[in-house]
Amino acid sequence: xxxxxxxxxxxxxxxxxxxxxxxxxxxxxxxxxxxxxxxxxxxxxxxxxxxxxxxxxxxxxxxxxxxxxxxxxxxxxxxxxxxxxxxxxxxxxxxxxxxxxxxxxxxxxxxxxxxxxxxxxxxxxxxxxxxxxxxxxxxxxxxxxxxxxxxxxxxxxxxxxxxxxxxxxxxxxxxxxxxxxxxxxxxxxxxxxxxxxxxxxxxxxxxxxxxxxxxxxxxxxxxxxxxxxxxxxxxxxxxxxxxxxxxxxxxxxxxxxxxxxxxxxxxxxxxxxxxxxxxxxxxxxxxxxxxxxxxxxxxxxxxxxxxxxxxxxxxxxxxxxxxxxxxxxxxxxxxxx
Amino acid sequence: xxxxxxxxxxxxxxxxxxxxxxxxxxxxxxxxxxxxxxxxxxxxxxxxxxxxxxxxxxxxxxxxxxxxxxxxxxxxxxxxxxxxxxxxxxxxxxxxxxxxxxxxxxxxxxxxxxxxxxxxxxxxxxxxxxxxxxxxxxxxxxxxxxxxxxxxxxxxxxxxxxxxxxxxxxxxxxxxxxxxxxxxxxxxxxxxxxxxxxxxxxxxxxxxxxxxxxxxxxxxxxxxxxxxxxxxxxxxxxxxxxxxxxxxxxxxxxxxxxxxxxxxxxxxxxxxxxxxxxxxxxxxxxxxxxxxxxxxxxxxxxxxxxxxxxxxxxxxxxxxxxxxxxxxxxxxxxxxxxxxxxxxxxxxxxxxxxxxxxxxxxxxxxxxxxxxxxxxxxxxxxxxxxxxxxxxxxxxxxxxxxxxxxxxxxxxxxxxxxxxxxxxxxxxxxxxxxxxxxxxxxxxxxxxxxxxxxxxxxxxxxxxxxxxxxxxxxxxxxxxxxxxxxxxxxxxxxxxxxxxxxxxxxxxxxxxxxxxxxxxxxxxx
Numbered sequence: 134x135x136x137x138x139x140x141x142x143x144x145x146x147x148x149x150x151x152x153x154x155x156x157x158x159x160x161x162x163x164x165x166x167x168x169x170x171x172x173x174x175x176x177x178x179x180x181x182x183x184x185x186x187x188x189x190x191x192x193x194x195x196x197x198x199x200x201x202x203x204x205x206x207x208x209x210x211x212x213x214x215x216x217x218x219x220x221x222x223x224x225x226x227x228x229x230x231x232x233x234x235x236x237x238x239x240x241x242x243x244x245x246x247x248x249x250x251x252x253x254x255x256x257x258x259x260x261x262x263x264x265x266x267x268x269x270x271x272x273x274x275x276x277x278x279x280x281x282x283x284x285x286x287x288x289x290x291x292x293x294x295x296x297x298x299x300x301x302x303x304x305x306x307x308x309x310x311x312x313x314x315x316x317x318x319x320x321x322x323x324x325x326x327x328x329x330x331x332x333x334x335x336x337x338x339x340x341x342x343x344x345x346x347x348x349x350x351x352x353x354x355x356x357x358x359x360x361x362x363x364x365x366x367x368x369x370x371x372x373x374x375x376x377x378x379x380x381x382x383x384x385x386x387x388x389x390x391x392x393x394x395x396x397x398x399x400x401x402x403x404x405x406x407x408x409x410x411x412x413x414x415x416x417x418x419x420x421x422x423x424x425x426x427x428x429x430x431x432x433x434x435x436x437x438x439x440x441x442x443x444x445x446x447x448x449x450x451x452x453x454x455x456x457x458x459x460x461x462x463x464x465x466x467x468x469x470x
Numbered sequence: 471x472x473x474x475x476x477x478x479x480x481x482x483x484x485x486x487x488x489x490x491x492x493x494x495x496x497x498x499x500x501x502x503x504x505x506x507x508x509x510x511x512x513x514x515x516x517x518x519x520x521x522x523x524x525x526x527x528x529x530x531x532x533x534x535x536x537x538x539x540x541x542x543x544x545x546x547x548x549x550x551x552x553x554x555x556x557x558x559x560x561x562x563x564x565x566x567x568x569x570x571x572x573x574x575x576x577x578x579x580x581x582x583x584x585x586x587x588x589x590x591x592x593x594x595x596x597x598x599x600x601x602x603x604x605x606x607x608x609x610x611x612x613x614x615x616x617x618x619x620x621x622x623x624x625x626x627x628x629x630x631x632x633x634x635x636x637x638x639x640x641x642x643x644x645x646x647x648x649x650x651x652x653x654x655x656x657x658x659x660x661x662x663x664x665x666x667x668x669x670x671x672x673x674x675x676x677x678x679x680x681x682x683x684x685x686x687x688x689x690x691x692x693x694x695x696x697x698x699x700x701x702x703x704x705x706x707x708x709x710x711x712x713x714x715x716x717x718x719x720x721x722x723x724x725x726x727x728x729x730x731x732x733x734x735x736x737x738x739x740x741x742x743x744x745x746x747x748x749x750x751x752x753x754x755x756x757x758x759x760x761x762x763x764x765x766x767x768x769x770x771x772x773x774x775x776x777x778x779x780x781x782x783x784x785x786x787x788x789x790x791x792x793x794x795x796x797x798x799x800x801x802x803x804x805x806x807x808x809x810x811x812x813x814x815x816x817x818x819x820x821x822x823x824x825x826x827x828x829x830x831x832x833x834x835x836x837x838x839x840x841x842x843x844x845x846x847x848x849x850x851x852x853x854x855x856x857x858x859x860x861x862x863x864x865x866x867x868x869x870x871x872x873x874x875x876x877x878x879x880x881x882x883x884x885x886x887x888x889x890x891x892x893x894x895x896x897x898x899x900x901x902x903x904x905x906x907x908x909x910x911x912x913x914x915x916x917x918x919x920x921x922x923x924x925x926x927x928x929x930x931x932x933x934x935x936x937x938x939x940x941x942x943x944x945x946x947x948x949x950x951x952x953x954x955x956x957x958x959x960x961x962x963x964x965x966x967x968x969x970x971x972x973x974x975x976x977x978x979x980x981x982x983x984x985x986x987x988x989x990x991x992x993x994x995x
Contacts, residue, residue: 192640254646255593300639302530309592329639332669334739399671400753402744411742 180232180239182289183426184270186321187244188263188313189298190251193328198296198382199244201395201406202418206384207231207244221249224262245292251309260313267292267321271441278442291438293429294354294421295321298328299345299377303337306345314353320437322354322429324420330379330412331397331404338379345377353377355425359432372420378413381406518577520626521768522608524658525582526601526650527635528589531665536633536724537582539737539748540760543569544726562587562600583629589646598650605629605657609783628780631694631763631771632658635665636719642681643689651691657779659694659771661763662686667721667754668739668746675721682719693718696762697770714762720755723748 187195196208207229228245245266250259270291277287295317299310306314310325317323325345327333333341353376360366383406386393397404406414421429525533538544563586571578585601608627615624632654636647643651651660662682667675686693696715703711723746729738731745738747751757763771 190639192637194639252640252644254649255595257593300530300637302528304530307529307590312592329669331741332666334741397671399668399744401668401746402741404741404743 177238179286180241181426182241182243183430184243184245184290184293185421186247186263186267186292186295187298188247188250188295189328190300191248193298193300194382195246195296195298195328197384198298198326198328198380200384201382201414202421203231203233203242205231205233207233207242208246222253224249224259226262226266243290256309259309260316264316264320267295267317268441271320271438272445274438275442275445291433292321293433295323296421297323297325299325301327301329301332301341301379303333303341304344318353320441322356322432322437324354324417325377326417327377327379329381331381333379342375342377342379354429354432356432359436372416375413375416378417378420380414380417381412382414515576518579519768520579520581521772522581522583522627522629522631523763524585524601524605524629524632525635526585526588526632527663527665528637528646529586531635531637532722532724533584533633533635533665535726536663536665536722538726539724539756540763541569541571541580543571561591562597564600564604581627594646597646598653601650602653602657605654606783609657609780610787612780613784613787628775629658630768630775632660633663634660635663636682638664638666638669638678638721642678643685648685648689648691651686651693652689655692656782659774659779660691661694661759662719663759664719664721666723668723670721679717679719679721694771694774696767714758717755717758720759720762722756722759723754724756 185199187199189195199208200206224247226245226247228243230241230243233240233242247263250263253259274287274289274291277283297310297314297317299306314323314325327338327341330338355369355372360369381397381404383395383397383404385395385397387396387398387403388394389396389403389405394403394408395406397406405411409415419425523537525537527533565584565586567582567584569580569582571580583604588597588601591597605628608629612624612626612628615621634647634651636643651662654660664670664675664678664682670678696711723739725737725739725746725748727737727739728735729740729745731738731747736745736747737749738745747753748756
């Protein structure tokens with residue numbers, strides 16, 4: 134409360150009734166802004182964590198997209214010619230963790246892939262393993278948080294964002310897509326994208342988006358309820374107008390006009406991945422990494438995790454368990470995951 | 471003087487004015503049936519062709535667009551796409567669009583069968599069943615029409631070709647694709663298609679095609695095979711054919727729109743990064759598919775449907791009907807009017823008086839042929855009479871014990887002999903059974919149990935037993951004469967006694983009898 138330390142000269146501050154509510158002008162350099170530098174140095178030392186989950190049918194380019202996003206071979210799949218793709222019989226969850234560094238900032242990136250989703254003939258409840266996994270991560274964090282002597286930095290494995298790949302049929306969302314998005318947008322930040330969007334011409338893309346957009350507008354990220362102020366709202370509205378993004382992934386470089394560009398080379402032209410006229414990959418990348426990464430983490434922590442925590446503690450209160458004692462034995466708690 | 475015209479004109483063998491001698495020489499060797507193809511051609515042009523094409527695959531793979539591009543028509547003008555809420559409860563439907571196309575005087579009646587809702591739901595188990603049922607229905611309809619009395623205007627709705635769209639987004643075939651193709655490859659010609667091929671780079675296209683071909687082989691799916699070229703075709707054709715075979719599955723792109731590219735108007739898709747031309751063979755296999763489907767292999771597809779798939783269906787149908795009729799017969803009393811030798815599917819049309827007369831005449835003829843055929847009940851009566859006569863004869867014969875096993879064996883194991891409990895007055899089990907009505911006989915009596923009757927009487931593989939029997943009887947010679955020979959002088963291996971008298975009854979009752987057919991009995995499947 135700087136206002137109390139520095140007494141303003143009466144002629145400089147024409148204020149209203151309550152001095153505590155009004156920001157006070159400083160007449161000298163205090164050095165408050167240096168706190169930003171301190172934060173920056175600190176976070177650079179500790180690094181960021183980011184957990185991403187990619188969900189979609191096999192062959193929609195999920196691994197390629199992740200590689201393109203982080204411009205490195207993050208994903209588990211080698212893209213060599215002799216590689217055999219096997220569709221697993223049930224949905225499996227595979228996580229890979231990498232530490233990426235850029236300009237001194239370290240990021241611990243965990244990508245969770247879900248092979249086998251939506252590939253079977255009978256896809257009922259294929260989202261159950263995914264929901265279970267997400268809740269398990271929340272549970273882990275909850276347990277750490279409830280302990281009496283907690284770690285200084287609780288390892289955060291909670292899924293911060295789930296990118297859902299919609300196949301570019303050009304007609305409508307399939308029932309499977311709808312069901313999945315409805316269920317999961319309640320527990321995690323859901324970012325739907327139109328995969329392999331080079332299938333659609335621009336008109337088809339616009340048509341598809343129009344049809345798809347009406348559904349679940351409130352639930353996909355960025356959620357309307359969590360806009361902090363009007364600036365945020367304007368920005369997020371712009372983003373919401375474009376959801377779902379029509380993306381194309383590529384991890385090979387080609388020569389275009391003397392520059393090396395990431396793209397796909399076909400007989401009728403080169404699709405440039407980072408060209409906003411060709412596809413919306415730059416928008417996705419900005420959303421996930423450049424502008425909203427911290428926001429994603431905050432919402433996961435403040436909204437989704439809190440609702441999970443509330444639910445769990447309500448349940449365990451019925452079991453006469455006090456969170457203060459931290460007596461959470463493994464056998465006592467029955468998680469309804 | 472009749473002039474010699476071009477090759478398409480028919481040369482009349484009989485000339486009105488005698489031509490000069492050299493032409494006469496030619497005509498001597500020239501019969502003129504080389505023009506038959508032309509006659510066929512003219513007739514079929516007049517009649518017109520019909521072709522039924524089925525398109526199947528998940529929604530959104532460009533099936534409708536492709537059909538429109540192939541035949542350059544707009545078949546789906548009034549189509550409404552359901553929104554997502556409605557689609558949650560949608561089931562697979564079969565829709566049919568019929569279009570009459572004419573080109574250079576040749577008429578084609580094209581039927582497109584579509585399968586909206588296929589593979590759409592969350593649970594897609596057995597979603598191919600409506601499709602398979604539809605194809606079977608068309609076969610059944612044709613079968614009925616073909617077996618009917620009036621065959622002039624049969625409408626051929628059988629599905630000649632099924633284009634199955636494989637999604638380019640997967641890695642090869644999905645489980646649903648495999649199941650669908652496996653369910654349908656025996657019923658229809660399947661041509662696999664890699665849809666929306668403009669998603670793929672050339673290397674990816676190659677990789678996916680070889681992967682799909684491998685998987686098709688691995689799962690034993692029999693897709694439509696192109697017929698082999700004759701050896702006398704020219705090299706060009708052979709190369710073309712070879713290229714065609716190696717392009718399966720066809721990677722196609724469809725488009726309803728014409729775009730402007732480098733000053734020419736082409737059918738294609740306009741992207742920010744370039745234009746995809748549908749009819750450019752370097753861009754996709756659309757031209758190959760169209761050539762195959764319409765120009766070169768349409769007749770072959772129809773032939774394979776007719777000769778292979780339909781015949782398979784028909785054979786299966788008849789077999790199952792045969793089995794059903796046999797079962798039916800064995801349950802009911804066999805009477806003279808109990809049907810002809812081979813079952814015909816029920817004729818739904820009302821026969822007119824002319825055909826009624828015909829049927830009645832045929833009936834009389836049939837029963838006259840089977841003159842000696844009496845009902846089974848009567849047969850048993852006559853046999854019981856014969857048995858009694860034989861018993862008397864046996865008693866009157868030499869004291870050496872006849873083969874005491876005749877007619878006596880435990881119901882449980884037909885080959886087990888048991889000593890008669892009380893001498894020759896004990897009625898053999900067979901004898902007892904004649905008082906039981908025939909219906910109960912088949913069910914409860916184990917003497918006519920399946921094993922026994924089939925062991926005694928292995929039915930011939932191809933002709934039903936009653937047919938051969940009626941022939942025997944019709945020829946007038948009752949089996950005893952034929953059976954006498956095998957048994958004379960034979961010694962019963964079980965009891966060491968001489969076979970006293972050979973009678974068909976003994977043949978029926980003794981385990982060593984290897985008589986082929988004496989009595990009509992219940993045939994168990």
